[in-house]
Amino acid sequence: MSKTLFDKVWDSHVVRKIEDGPDVFFIDRHFIHEVTSPVAFVGLRSRGIGVMYPERTFATADHNTPTWNQHLPVADPLSANQLEALANNAAEYGISHWGLGHRNNGIVHIVGPENGITLPGSTIVCGDSHTSTHGAFGAIAFGIGTSEVEMVLSTQCIMQPKPKKMRINVNGALGFGVTPKDVALYIISQQTTSGATGYFVEYAGDVFEDMSMEGRMTVCNLSIEMGARGGMIAPDEKTFEYIKDRKHTPKGADWDKAMAYWKTLYTEADAEFDVEFNYNASDIEPMITYGTNPGMGMGVTQSIPMAEDVQGGVATYKKSLGYMKFGEGDNMIGKQVDYVFLGSCTNGRIEDFRAFCSIVEGRQKAENITAWLVPGSHKVVDQIKEEGLDKILEAAGFVLREPGCSACLAMNDDKVPAGKLAVSTSNRNFEGRQGPGSRTLLASPLVAAATAVEGVVTDPRTLIKETA
Amino acid sequence: MAYDKFEVLTSTAYPLPIENVDTDQIIPARFLKATERKGFGDNFFRDWRYDSEGNPIADFPLNDTKYEGSKILVGGKNFGSGSSREHAAWSVYDFGLRCVISSFFADIFRNNCLNIGVLPVQVSAEFAQKLFDAIDADPKAEIKVDLPNQTVTLLSTGESESFDINGYKKENMLNGFDDIDYLQNIKEEVSAFAETRPF
Numbered sequence: 001m002s003k004t005l006f007d008k009v010w011d012s013h014v015v016r017k018i019e020d021g022p023d024v025f026f027i028d029r030h031f032i033h034e035v036t037s038p039v040a041f042v043g044l045r046s047r048g049i050g051v052m053y054p055e056r057t058f059a060t061a062d063h064n065t066p067t068w069n070q071h072l073p074v075a076d077p078l079s080a081n082q083l084e085a086l087a088n089n090a091a092e093y094g095i096s097h098w099g100l101g102h103r104n105n106g107i108v109h110i111v112g113p114e115n116g117i118t119l120p121g122s123t124i125v126c127g128d129s130h131t132s133t134h135g136a137f138g139a140i141a142f143g144i145g146t147s148e149v150e151m152v153l154s155t156q157c158i159m160q161p162k163p164k165k166m167r168i169n170v171n172g173a174l175g176f177g178v179t180p181k182d183v184a185l186y187i188i189s190q191q192t193t194s195g196a197t198g199y200f201v202e203y204a205g206d207v208f209e210d211m212s213m214e215g216r217m218t219v220c221n222l223s224i225e226m227g228a229r230g231g232m233i234a235p236d237e238k239t240f241e242y243i244k245d246r247k248h249t250p251k252g253a254d255w256d257k258a259m260a261y262w263k264t265l266y267t268e269a270d271a272e273f274d275v276e277f278n279y280n281a282s283d284i285e286p287m288i289t290y291g292t293n294p295g296m297g298m299g300v301t302q303s304i305p306m307a308e309d310v311q312g313g314v315a316t317y318k319k320s321l322g323y324m325k326f327g328e329g330d331n332m333i334g335k336q337v338d339y340v341f342l343g344s345c346t347n348g349r350i351e352d353f354r355a356f357c358s359i360v361e362g363r364q365k366a367e368n369i370t371a372w373l374v375p376g377s378h379k380v381v382d383q384i385k386e387e388g389l390d391k392i393l394e395a396a397g398f399v400l401r402e403p404g405c406s407a408c409l410a411m412n413d414d415k416v417p418a419g420k421l422a423v424s425t426s427n428r429n430f431e432g433r434q435g436p437g438s439r440t441l442l443a444s445p446l447v448a449a450a451t452a453v454e455g456v457v458t459d460p461r462t463l464i465k466e467t468a
Numbered sequence: 469m470a471y472d473k474f475e476v477l478t479s480t481a482y483p484l485p486i487e488n489v490d491t492d493q494i495i496p497a498r499f500l501k502a503t504e505r506k507g508f509g510d511n512f513f514r515d516w517r518y519d520s521e522g523n524p525i526a527d528f529p530l531n532d533t534k535y536e537g538s539k540i541l542v543g544g545k546n547f548g549s550g551s552s553r554e555h556a557a558w559s560v561y562d563f564g565l566r567c568v569i570s571s572f573f574a575d576i577f578r579n580n581c582l583n584i585g586v587l588p589v590q591v592s593a594e595f596a597q598k599l600f601d602a603i604d605a606d607p608k609a610e611i612k613v614d615l616p617n618q619t620v621t622l623l624s625t626g627e628s629e630s631f632d633i634n635g636y637k638k639e640n641m642l643n644g645f646d647d648i649d650y651l652q653n654i655k656e657e658v659s660a661f662a663e664t665r666p667f
Contacts, residue, residue: 015661016654021636024654026661036553038503049652053662064501078501085503119667129552129576145554145580147646155651155658160579161634193488194546197575227549229575250667258666293488293549316487316544409497409551418520430492430550432515 002268005234006165006200009140009265013123015157022159028122030057030152031108032095034064034082035411036127040150041089051153054094058117059086061099062107064411067374067401070100079412093153106377106403109133109221109345113213114379116246120235120262125152130345130427132223135232136216137239138265140200142230163229164274166199167267170207172281177461179355180215181347181425181444183207184222185287185297187279192311193295197227199274202267207281208233213242214351221346222427225294234266286460288332289429289442291320296429300447300459304330323431324439325419332441332457339422340371340452341434342445343401344408347425348376350383352445357392359449359463365397366455372414373398374406396453410435423451471585473644477567478612478623481540482529483603489543490550491577495559497551508555509562530563534607542599542611543570548577557581567613569620571596582637583646589613589620595629598622615641 003011016024032040037059044050051057064079074080083100090097098104104111109130112118120138125131129143148158168187201223208216216233223231240259243249250258285299298305304321306328307314321328342348342356353375365371373393375381381403384390390400407414408426410433416422418437425448429440441457450458499511517531518524524531541560547570548556557580560568566586571593578588591599602609602622610623615638621628633641640646651658 015658018636021634024651024658026658026665028665028667035500039505039554042504043648047648049648052655052658076501082501082503122667127552127554129550131552143552143576145552145557145576145583147554147580147583147648151648151651154648155655156662157651157658159636159647159650163575193549194572194574197546197572224550227546227574254667261666293490295488313485313487313544315485319486409492411497411500428490428492428550430490432496433492436496436498436515437520 031126110376116249135220138235201231343374344426491556508559
């Protein structure tokens with residue numbers, strides 16, 4: 001039978017099939033961070049078992065690290081304790097560790113690809129649902145729980161039934177001011193927050209072929225927000241160009257051998273999916289969310305749908321708008337905003353900072369806006385400086401912070417206060433996600449930048465000139 | 469981390485008829501800073517159970533004394549979406565629950581529950597509504613979850629529905645086994661497989 005990209009990668013990692021049960025599934029690369037790994041190590045010790053392949057696990061600190069004064073001791077004792085536990089566990093079991101201050105430190109889903117750990121055709125897991133990011137390289141990558149972290153540490157396997165297959169095709173050309181983030185938020189708004197649950201998604205069509213690796217990572221990153229375990233894109237010349245000569249990428253003869261394999265990673269013409277969706281690029285405009293899950297998104301110029309026009313329960317919908325302090329039919333354009341957050345594993349890469357700068361260059365941050373600009377890694381910081389983007393930001397009244405997950409989930413001090421409204425380039429607008437009582441609007445770096453300089457929700461297309 | 473066996477559970481239930489309950493609500497991120505698995509039950513649905521001053525919200529179902537001691541939670545559609553934090557499943561267990569019933573579960577949450585001994589029971593939307601209605605009419609309405617027979621029954625009316633679980637996971641739940649026990653026993657097969665991986 002003809003195989004999809006997903007079939008090819010999945011089937012080549014099945015160690016054993018259990019009848020009326022899951023597959024024993026081999027994991028090539030495992031990332032761990034300070035929040036979801038400590039209890040897994042406690043489990044190993046209590047069982048008296050070790051780490052089978054320490055060289056296949058990579059530790060980085062990101063979730064609760066401060067984004068200011070990282071050279072000083074971490075003030076929060078609970079966060080400090082988790083960071084120390086990660087360092088000690090890594091040292092004890094011989095796992096490479098990029099702790100706070102290390103040159104390779106940063107958000108796990110940004111430093112993995114940067115260092116060539118993420119490879120086409122590989123399987124990657126991490127105790128973090130946005131592990132789906134790595135699917136941009138043609139890998140099967142998804143988030144797992146801590147029990148599974150313990151499984152991977154102890155045997156390099158997890159036990160998973162093979163998910164169903166979905167393909168999402170987006171064809172045509174994206175309009176002016178429409179970014180990969182908007183493509184993802186559009187798809188999620190069509191699928192709802194649970195529409196792809198039980199599926200693994202392949203993204204295909206002109207839009208993803210034309211997209212940069214950074215853009216593909218943004219799209220795959222958000223797969224989980226429609227319930228999918230992960231999303232992937234077939235590797236192509238852009239993928240190979242990105243990974244070539246990175247720290248952990250195969251070199252010399254190994255590279256040639258790997259390339260021969262990677263070239264086989266595509267969906268065959270007559271391979272079948274359980275379900276398929278087609279969207280037109282021209283239907284997508286810059287997006288913004290208005291509710292408390294990422295499926296509650298719409299074009300930035302539209303108004304909030306009426307309860308009777310949405311899928312799902314009216315009570316849940318009204319509860320969501322009540323939390324957001326929004327009314328049915330409200331326009332988003334012009335709403336006063338308090339915070340702007342540029343960063344996260346979704347939009348904390350160099351392209352996102354370039355996009356932000358394309359709007360704020362020559363303008364000034366609005367007085368009412370508190371802006372947190374948090375690069376995803378030290379390498380992103382270096383590139384920002386090389387390209388002089390830091391100077392543009394400084395001139396416009398913005399300050400660059402140090403790498404980490406930051407206000408995306410507000411485990412560190414970067415918390416949006418109760419009742420305040422934030423435009424965020426991150427991935428979740430759940431109640432209290434950015435701090436207890438915080439209200440979040442998810443959007444692209446362009447929408448975030450336009451809002452940061454205007455002080456209210458702004459369509460970025462009104463601030464930039466279309467280039468032919 | 470072995471857990472207690474799950475066979476047949478008969479209990480009243482907490483109703484939570486809200487859709488798309490995400491794991492940030494089940495356990496907010498600021499309570500994920502432990503390095504051991506203890507005390508997560510205290511912060512189960514923290515921001516829905518307590519106001520900003522830390523006072524319990526009396527009429528929130530999980531605080532409502534008329535449901536106290538229930539071992540089952542009946543949740544709305546798409547329960548457990550979002551973050552992969554297993555802390556959400558731990559907080560369910562630590563709060564004293566052994567079973568969550570919903571018409572639809574998010575993938576990772578469902579998997580995490582099965583790995584720690586909380587049984588996720590997916591029922592039809594109609595049956596879920598019957599359960600909500602029955603609890604609404606009588607907070608002491610009992611629900612029987614029978615894992616060997618894979619049925620869930622509303623005892624007051626005898627209405628019943630069957631639910632799916634794969635045979636392997638069912639055996640694990642019935643015996644309190646976990647996947648690590650299984651994997652430890654096939655390590656030779658795994659290492660032979662690992663030899664074949666190019667990277």
